[in-house]
Amino acid sequence: MEKQPKLWTRNFILVSISNFFVFLTFYYLLILLPIYALDFLNISEAEVGLIVTVFLISAIVSRPFAGQWVSRYGIRKVFIASAFIFAAGAALYFLPQSIGSLLVLRFFHGIGFGMATTATGTIVANVIPPLRRGEGMGYYVLFVNLAMVIGPFLGLTAIQDWGAETTFSISAIFGFLALLTGLMIKLPNEIPQGSTQIAEKIRFRIGDMFERPAVKISVVGAFFAIAYSSILAFVSVYASQIGLAKVASYFFVVYAVVLLLSRPFTGKWFDQFGANVIIYPALIIFAIGVFVLSGAESAFIFLLAAALVGLGWGTVFPSLQTIAIQEASPGKSGLATATYLSIFDIGMGLGSFLVGIIGAEIGLNTLYFYSSIYILAGIGLYYLLHGKRKEASATRQVLSENRQ
Structure with a gap:
């Protein structure tokens, strides 16, 4: 071995x-x-x-x-x-x-x-x-x-x-x-390998400030960030509204514990089986967690939602960032990281703004219910922008191995 x-x-x-x-x-x-x-x-x-x-x-x-x-x-x-x-x-x-x-x-x-x-x-x-x-x-x-x-x-x-x-x-x-x-x-003092010629070509244009191969998966991350922002910014407010203010601080504690327990497995599975095998089920778990949160009436259900969101979103976020880095051209992992985080933060900022407006109109419980549907719809976006390409690549590899 x-x-x-x-x-x-x-x-x-x-x-x-x-x-x-x-x-x-x-x-x-x-x-x-x-x-x-x-x-x-x-x-x-x-x-x-x-x-x-x-x-x-x-x-x-x-x-x-x-x-x-x-x-x-x-x-x-x-x-x-x-x-x-x-x-x-x-x-x-x-x-x-x-x-x-x-x-x-x-x-x-x-x-x-x-x-x-x-x-x-x-x-x-x-x-x-x-x-x-x-x-x-x-x-x-x-x-x-x-x-x-x-x-x-x-x-x-x-x-x-x-x-x-x-x-x-x-x-x-x-x-x-x-x-x-x-x-x-x-840290090394030298410029990253393969980036010297890239640096010489840099002009401060919008197209040069983003790593283009990483943009598609970054848009996927921003799409789901809109849904996640409703949890990060408003879950404590929601807990107070449903009479669970005393357990609100434990939401992210449970979230972190589940992450700690699951991380050794999910990261290795990503490397062994590829992104799609991990991301599709993680997105479904994320959606289920938000759906459970929308109907939480007890501390147990509230914290169960935290565990599901932690397992789902806690797996999706680093997986998407890893894809962005893998998609980058040689010597441009820094620009790919910047691209992913910048576009992701746009989603977070837009989500926080929209959630404040929509949540005030329809209520946070209803908002979380629709957010779970939104996350499931995002599976289609991931498939279109990244997933189907990886599936096609895997199919070609299998066919090639079979011919041999």
Whole structure:
């Protein structure tokens, strides 16, 4: 039996931890800043959404540039620059005394976030052995999922019990830890192989700022991000509406536990059997989870939905990102990562906006019911943009082997 290449290398562990602290900072601030702005800056509820929107816009805008810079200057320079920008942004939340100054800081911090997530995604794509890419990306995204659980919990605790000074000291510490662990990664100084000629051709045109082979699967990711955004942004509100506010904080805990238990299997199956064998059933499980959530009337059903969503969406997201990297041209994994995350974030931003409007009109339970149908419809989109091509490729391979 051939020995598998090593996955848990020093660089893989460090880039996963660094990315964990990046997203821990993101989710920590995501949950506490709206509360802080309402209570301490006396802004209106209509302005609260800008705190998230401005950050997201700057991240989306910066990612394609970061992907190009990786090809032009090499991953080391881009990563170090992004880590310093992100850490500096995390340390400056003591300063804003108005909504205007806070939004300026959010825009600056979003640039660091967009660059950092592109850089870490590029690093991990290069340190994971190709034969274990599905498994490795699964574990890498698992660190993000854990940050999604821990960040909001700490953010709510901090803003409610510890005061603004301690609260923002914690965000500064998280940003510093992201920088520190990132600097410990041993990165090559050279430009990625095959990208020198690509870099020379770069022009700051829209077509050059996205990795075209990765666009289709990125659109698929954005399509499902619209549905997932309704859970990420509103599941705690929904829990309060159905009388389950006390268990709302456990939703993402169960989500993360299921991810932790399933990740060793789903990533390996992706590598062994291909994307379609994993993604089709995962999407069905995701849809069932959202459907169960729409009818939740007890803590058990609510948390069962969390488990199903965790297993379904927690498998789909890293699988789609892995496909985007696999589709990339040689030396352009950084641009492919930027393409996937940028288009995905557009879906998240659009979904958050639409869910707020539609949910207010028809109710979140009805919204989740229709979201489950929306997810099932998305299976057709995946098939058209990616799945059928892989199935055709697999069929040709089988026919070729049979002739031999």
